[in-house]
Amino acid sequence: MSWPENVGICAIEVLFPSQYVDQTELEQFDGASAGKYTIGLGQAKMGFCSDREDVNSLCLTVVSRLMERHHIKPTEIGRLEVGTETIVDKSKSVKSVLMQLFADSGNTDIEGIDTTNACYGGTAALFNSVNWIESSSWDGRYALAVCADIAVYAKGAARPTGGAGAIAMLVGPNAPLVLERGLRATHMEHAYDFYKPDLSSEYPTVDGKLSIQCYLSALDTCYQLYRKKLEKRNPKAADLGLENFDAILFHTPFCKLVQKSVARLCFNDYLLTNKEKRASKYVGLERFDNSTLESTYFDRDVEKAFMTQFNNVFESKTKKSLLLANQVGNMYTPSVYSGLASLLVNVNSAELLGKRIGVFSYGSGLAASMYSIAVTQDAKAFEKFVQKLNYVLPALNSREKVAPETFSELMEVREKNNHAAPYTPTGSISALFPGTYYLKNVDELHRRTYERTPTISNGVH
Numbered sequence: 001m002s003w004p005e006n007v008g009i010c011a012i013e014v015l016f017p018s019q020y021v022d023q024t025e026l027e028q029f030d031g032a033s034a035g036k037y038t039i040g041l042g043q044a045k046m047g048f049c050s051d052r053e054d055v056n057s058l059c060l061t062v063v064s065r066l067m068e069r070h071h072i073k074p075t076e077i078g079r080l081e082v083g084t085e086t087i088v089d090k091s092k093s094v095k096s097v098l099m100q101l102f103a104d105s106g107n108t109d110i111e112g113i114d115t116t117n118a119c120y121g122g123t124a125a126l127f128n129s130v131n132w133i134e135s136s137s138w139d140g141r142y143a144l145a146v147c148a149d150i151a152v153y154a155k156g157a158a159r160p161t162g163g164a165g166a167i168a169m170l171v172g173p174n175a176p177l178v179l180e181r182g183l184r185a186t187h188m189e190h191a192y193d194f195y196k197p198d199l200s201s202e203y204p205t206v207d208g209k210l211s212i213q214c215y216l217s218a219l220d221t222c223y224q225l226y227r228k229k230l231e232k233r234n235p236k237a238a239d240l241g242l243e244n245f246d247a248i249l250f251h252t253p254f255c256k257l258v259q260k261s262v263a264r265l266c267f268n269d270y271l272l273t274n275k276e277k278r279a280s281k282y283v284g285l286e287r288f289d290n291s292t293l294e295s296t297y298f299d300r301d302v303e304k305a306f307m308t309q310f311n312n313v314f315e316s317k318t319k320k321s322l323l324l325a326n327q328v329g330n331m332y333t334p335s336v337y338s339g340l341a342s343l344l345v346n347v348n349s350a351e352l353l354g355k356r357i358g359v360f361s362y363g364s365g366l367a368a369s370m371y372s373i374a375v376t377q378d379a380k381a382f383e384k385f386v387q388k389l390n391y392v393l394p395a396l397n398s399r400e401k402v403a404p405e406t407f408s409e410l411m412e413v414r415e416k417n418n419h420a421a422p423y424t425p426t427g428s429i430s431a432l433f434p435g436t437y438y439l440k441n442v443d444e445l446h447r448r449t450y451e452r453t454p455t456i457s458n459g460v461h
């Protein structure tokens with residue numbers, strides 16, 4: 001077997017809840033000032049799951065849909081990795097639950113288990129999948145990187161930054177989206193910004209302000225390191241800044257933070273530009289000559305100046321990737337990959353051919369990476385790849401809006417029955433999308449069984 005070339009994402013499947021709550025209505029219900037969630041945080045709708053769905057059911061749905069839509073046989077998968085922070089069992093992996101989908105084929109020879117570190121697990125799953133294919137352990141089959149989470153917060157300031165969803169990515173050689181070799185920059189450190197120490201609760205303990213500072217400082221570090229790696233690869237490059245990316249995707253806890261993050265990267269470029277060049281390239285920003293990264297995480301003056309001056313960078317490289325984040329909310333591990341899917345469904349595929357997409361993945365606690373994806377030059381292959389996502393917008397628009405009162409009641413049901421056994425969920429089955437796995441019951445030994453809503457006959461869910 002020859003050394004695999006162009007390893008990356010060969011197919012992507014996106015899943016979000018069939019029900020949502022409107023953020024304007026939620027502002028009123030919560031007694032928040034009008035515009036706080038919609039303008040202040042940049043969120044329009046928040047997807048959520050009733051007690052009928054858990055991390056296992058989300059993963060069962062997304063994996064089976066990917067294999068059906070792309071006609072992948074269970075025997076073609078040699079590795080399956082799950083990234084999640086929605087833990088329903090401290091020992092048994094979600095991956096082992098997914099093995100039910102492979103049982104009939106007799107394929108039990110599938111490496112990989114679960115990876116957990118807040119919202120970073122999906123990226124770890126993707127990296128592990130790519131690494132396996134590029135290693136001596138590879139046996140020629142595809143890998144599947146799966147990420148899924150139910151992002152729920154206790155009542156209060158963090159609740160509107162919830163969401164839910166799952167993404168599965170088929171990883172193999174000669175992919176339409178290639179993870180660029182040698183261009184991964186990682187930053188990991190110990191922090192208590194967002195964590196889940198209470199194992200009986202789905203809710204995290206969050207230090208909101210610290211979490212934003214950790215996110216921005218990890219972004220700074222990863223970006224500066226990425227630029228160094230780019231320079232090593234391309235020592236004669238005239239520019240090492242954002243010009244090198246045609247699109248930039250971010251982990252998106254809420255859209256406003258991403259808009260600020262683009263400005264933050266422009267500020268990094270500014271600080272890394274020598275003073276003579278700054279005068280011509282950054283007109284009107286001379287007052288920030290002595291500013292530093294460490295002193296400006298919450299500096300309104302820096303934030304506003306760079307957001308205003310470089311709004312075109314946000315508009316051209318990032319805004320289109322925020323569709324799902326704005327309409328569904330924070331999916332945690334799938335969040336940054338929902339950005340990739342949004343970009344693919346929002347931009348004419350011809351415009352992305354041969355382009356470089358930057359990716360920033362962040363998981364509290366903390367683990368972060370910046371890397372880049374090279375889009376194939378093969379127009380036909382890329383169009384075929386993108387067309388497979390033609391269900392995303394119709395599904396998004398066919399969701400059911402639920403009143404904040406009902407949403408709040410459903411959250412209480414989840415809260416009360418989290419880890420209950422025996423337990424039979426009460427959430428509506430008819431509200432789910434076709435082809436959705438749902439929790440049928442939990443027996444007295446905490447064993448979970450799932451059923452599936454009927455699929456649509458043409459196989460397109």
Ligand code: CAA
Binds near residue numbers: 036039251253
């Ligand atoms: N109209 C318009 N804007 C308004 C407004 C109104 N009526 N009222 C308030 N705002 C603005 C505020 O000015 C603020 O914007 P700026 O920061 O740009 O000034 C924004 O709305 C939010 O208001 P607050 O800062 O007062 O909000 P808060 O402190 O009550 O809560 C939060 C915000 C800290 C993000 C909270 O929702 C939270 O803790 N969320 C969870 C943690 C999180 O998402 N952290 C992000 C980084 S960590 C990460 O990325 C990992 C992860 O996925 C969790």
